[in-house]
Amino acid sequence: MIIRRLQAENILKFTRLNITFPENGTILISGDNESGKSAIIETICLGLFGRTANLDHHQTSKVIHWGNTRGWIALDFTDTKGQNLTVYRHFSRQDPPQARLNAEGVDEAMALGEKEVNQAIVQAAGMAFHHFIETIYLSQGSPEGEDPNAIVRMVAGVEDLDLLSAQLETEIKAERDQINRISAELSSASQELNSLNLQPGLLGEKQQKLNHNMAQKATLEADIKNRTQRLDTLGSGAKAATAALSATIQQGHLATLAAWNQNLKNLQSALSTLASLNLGEAAAIIAKLRGKTQHTLESLVAFSTIVDKTIQDGKSRSHWLSGTDIQTLAGEQQHLDAADQLAAKGRSRGIFTFLFFVILALPVGGIGFALNFFPQDPRLAPVVEMLATTFPDYQTIHLQGAMGLGVLFLLIALLGLGKSIKNIAMKSQNKQTRYDLLARAEAEQKIVAIIAETAQLPLCQQIHRLSSLEDQVPWNESLQQWQQSQGRDLVDEKKLSSFLNGWNEDFGQLKTLMETIIKNLDHELHQANDLLSNVNNTIPYLEKEIHGELERHKRDQELRKRCESLKESRTQISHDIDIQTLARQLIQDSAHEISLGFSIELRRLIAKTTPLFTRGRYQHLRIDEDLNLSAFSPTKNDFVDMSETSRGLRRQLMLALRLALAQALTARSQTQSQFMILDEPFAHYDHDRFRESYQALGNVSDAIQQTFIVSQSFDEDLAETATLHLRCQIETNVMEWVSP
Template sequence: MIITHLRAENVLKYARLQLDDLPRLGLIGISGSNESGKSTIGETICYALFGRTFSLDEDHLTKIIRWGENACQVTLGFVVGDGTEYEVTRHIDKNLTQGARLVKTSDPDNILARGNDTVTAMIQQLIGLGYPEYVESFYLAQREISAPHPHSDAVKSIAGVLPLEQLRDEFQNEIERHKGIMVEADDNHIRLQGEIEALGVVPGQLEEMQKRRGALLESTTRCQQQAIDLGQKSAAYLVELEKYKQAIGARFRSRLLQMAFLLPGAVAALLWFALAYLGSNEMVTGVAEQLKQSVQLGSGHYQYLVYAAAGLGLIAFILWIREMTAKYRIAHFSVVTSGYLEGLEKVQQHRASGYDLALLDIPASAIDVAIDDAEAQNLRHKMARQQAKIDNIREASELEVTWLNEVSKAESELAAEMVEQINKEEQRTKIVDGLRFEQGGHEQALEHSNHQLKVLKTAISLLDGATENLATAFNREVRERTAQLLPMLTQGRYEHIKLDDNLNVEVLSTEKGDFMVFDEVSSGTQRQILLSVRLVISQALARDCVKGDQFLFLDEPFAFFDAERTQAGLNGLTGFRQLPQIFVIAQEFAEHPQQFAMCIEIDRTATELIA
């Protein structure tokens, strides 16, 4: 950027300061005695650009106001690299009430930025540098010239190292952040593990409890159903047993009655046949005579014998049918007995297996029903041979049913008790699952942060390599350019210097023919060397950061220089392509005022400066 004009009211010494139409090319000399207000110009420019000065920070800005006044105002015009001209205005009063605005000179009514911070940020964007870089490069305040600090932001910006170091710092902060995340995640993981262990949830225990309760409910249903089935089958079996016994008696009676009716019927039929067809036989005649005398059955009544035989035969047939019915019932009872015995045996085998007792986790004595398996088996054998007594069968059936009911009751009660246990276990398991899920999140955070640490460390290693290469290239450039400028400032006495990574200087003396440590040369020569290094750095910054023409403000750069050195210094300031406008302050310029594009002489007693 190039300064076009500077106006101020009540700033430091001056009630009014007005520098218009400043030359954009060449040296601008500002001379005057001590405390005449020369440095005020540099301070005013610095305040206009950045809202502070080299000697006054933000906390002491009211000291910039001229003594006895309540407020001050500064207006600065400047041109940036693309040729656009801007004007910045700032003001401040004793109450630290501040204001600022930025406009284009061609369109002053259109305010581009308003407010100190906003204006400062936009100016920094326009000119390509901030206050630290400006002070370290383009503004040499009234002070001893010192070697540029190798770790200053200005030098780093010029060398191209600052963005890399800023990025490195960001990466290092990220590393520390991820380390903190890992420590926190590890602590949380350990804490959660302690909470999980304190809950004492055994893996798979909930599933086992649910499985056991399901088995209890299933067994309860089975026992209840077996009890109902056995009770019904037992009742039906006892009914069939009564019918079976009745069928046995009916069959026996039917057989006896059949003989009782079938034998007389056969005799009546035989008599009828003999009397009807064998009447000439003496024996038959004798029988007929006896029948006639005893039952008064004459020959005309022989057909009654047929009727009697038929009737008796019919009764015998009916009795035979009854016998067949009884035999069918007896045969059917064998099938019923076989089915009942099969069902009874299944119940007894299930009981004998001990499954329900194992499920209940109780001994057999806990069930208040005693059943002798040997007696039960003996009873089944008797039942198979139809030799068991009804009372024994009924008692055995009732015992089995009672046992099933007792077992199903115990299983049902235990299943009901397990509901609350399962609910509690489910709650604990849910808590543990939640804690494990949270643990998983911390494990992922650990894994992610560990991966990020590796990536960031690799990135930092690459940045360090790039930074070292850039710093080496920068030092080489400073050495080469300083070697070109130094002879001009020292009348050829010193041509070469050495700069290490910390910008420590060694200079080659043509008289001694060797490099000398910086402290071995005179203070005037030191200032010449340091001025040349600073000019080279300023030129590099203008070229690489500002990317356009840039003014340079040198406040007393030739202090303690003799006339010869001062003249050499002035000669060395000309010809910088990136630094066409250079302000030079000195108490006086004895010779060659024609070297200056503009000369400003300041009266120590004056409170106004208009040029």
């Protein structure tokens, strides 16, 4: 792999770099401290791998030149296969790094994005970054603190196998410890299983006993509930019946019809409740009392129907007395008044007609009669003369007509007189009718008052008072029939007292029986409660025992499952240990084979480089099969560990080792040409050793064709042997060198 050209802007010290490197020979980079020598080398490293020895991928924003926000690198190189490639990297203080890898003359990118480009570079370089840092790039700093054995094993590729082997060993140890813990846990679980000592059938027996007690509890609770309800119903029924009957008996003579009805309904309801309890001997008395109550209620219902008729009758009579329509007292009186007025008018008209027509009949009929029958009477002469003067043409026929007209007038007068006499008789009749109406109104008022009064009277008095009306009312017959049949026990005080006494005797017997029944029920209820209390006390004890037994069974199952699981785990872990042990052995064998092959090659290369940098004093570095290094000391005439050598010698030996490793890595990557970077490799060397080591670099390897050497200064004669010499200056931030 050869670096051909480096271009950059705003990276590290430089605002611009444009350098074309020769593909063969030595490239010297010199200058004072802080002049940018290492910056050129780090820019090459940054261009290849996207990071430096001191900055990883997440810190690349720090490589941007101070005062700028962006920077870029374009690095042309030839890969291990001889293909010319260019890698482009862009850096920003705000955005993630960007990268692209292109083949020379091809526009399409081989890889795009930092991750893909980094993977492609590893393939193109034939090595990973950590191999590059330990072999190809000898960074500035003292190597004396480094572990040479670790470096050799890393380059040989054994380090990862060592890590894997160590990891397997750790895992094997942890799994063996786990097996010991599992065995201890198995032993503890087995002991606990033995201590549980479960008895077959014990749990079922206890559960059956609990079920029996629970069933007994449910039966007792239902029985107690029924007995309590029965006792409460009996008590409330007896109390209601006592209250209703007491009210009926105590209020019997003074109770109204409404009070009787209400008391008897209450009594009937209470007796029905008691009858539903099937009270044995008391049932007969209850049935008897219910029959009496029902009979009395039916009797009162019949009487209520009669009372309703009286009320309706009273309303009708009150309406006749107080109403204003034609069918009422006022209407009839108005009718009589109108008839009187008509009679008076008729009488007046009759008298007038009589007098008027009598007056007309006497002169007309009298004159006609006198002239017709006594025409020669001298007393009539003036009349005859007046008629002759007034009616000169009158004849005898006219006198006869006048006589007939007088008779007619007399008849009309008689008709008027008859009509007058008739109206006088009618007025007299209306007067009698008025007297009759007033008498009826007085009687009706008394009946209405009696009907209204009876609504608030005790039952017996109400019956007696209504009976006193007898035939004055239309419902009297219904009342008499009721008194003789259904109401015969209620019609008077004596019969009612006898009736109520019979009730009181029956209820006294019922009360005595119910007190005995209530006492027995209460005693049975106490016994049931005592038995339930015993069952309730037993159930928690059984539940606790069952819970404990269930927990023991559960624990037994858990322990058995745990034992099975532990045994399976122990078997699996033992199997894993066998596999891991075999794998570790295979890894160790592979590492040994790799180490053996690499040690042979490395011994050959070290045998060439070691004398070059130790003035021939140390001819041999021994590398055993495990890649452990030791140097042969002429003074001690024996191989010694690298840590036992002097500081200066150790630096020389580490440089020789690095160069040998670089050759080995180059050979393994099968590349024909390789570059190498030595940043201040001779910083602690004296002048003569510096020159000797510099001159020895040319004899190291033909594969390393391009060598970058960084130092503050070089002797002029040494600098003249270099292919390119770049001189850095502190005050300059730009470097350009392009080959012709």
